[in-house]
Amino acid sequence: MIAAYQEALKAFKEDEVPVGCVIVKDDKIIARAHNRKEKKNCAIYHAEIECMIKAARKLNNWNMTGCDLYVTLEPCMMCTGAIVNSRIDNIVFGCRDPKGGALVSNVEFKRIEGLNHYPGIEGGVMEEECSQILKTFFRNKR
């Protein structure tokens, strides 16, 4: 999560909502990304999506069984769906997103039935830091 947080710091410096993500396989980080929605001017480029695109390229495989995804903010519906589609083993997130979070906050992912794949979910890792950087970002925006 430290590496994901470092990615969030990059987003902060680029004036993007500070969310960072890494994907780990066999104890090694295989992809790193941060939110680039504003730079790309496209709502698809959340940290998780770009990280999965990079990881798939590296693995040369859409199927990320054996990989874990670390992200500083609870994923939204788009990113949660992409994680399911990519068959990622586990999601570890920093702080919750009460409004858009699709794992435990706004949508309770585990209550959706009939999906192809259910990753493990762990939240609250480096919660204070991951939350604080977002608060600072939005305070500066006001």
Next chain:
Amino acid sequence: MIAAYQEALKAFKEDEVPVGCVIVKDDKIIARAHNRKEKKNCAIYHAEIECMIKAARKLNNWNMTGCDLYVTLEPCMMCTGAIVNSRIDNIVFGCRDPKGGALVSNVEFKRIEGLNHYPGIEGGVMEEECSQILKTFFRNKR
């Protein structure tokens, strides 16, 4: 939907699950795409995602207010989330996806509360054609 179906035909010819998508603004098609998951070896590249990436580039805007998205198959959770994030006005789909559909089938999108945006939803347009091309594809795979 005819144009979206033509995109699905392209996917079929490329041995991809035949799903096609177009985005329309002011009665003009501004982006076309088809599923390229296998070619890109990445589960992110559903027809809808690539179509939204293309449309955002064309509009130079992540916010697709005023745009409608036509897709031959009911979108999955990832694509539905991306449509919400991109603020697309309306989704028109061909046939339902009983297993992965996140609008009306497996997930009932309208019952999720608290999202930033709720696009209009219309299903069943060219349903028979959109369904048949998928059936033929999967029959050939057996």
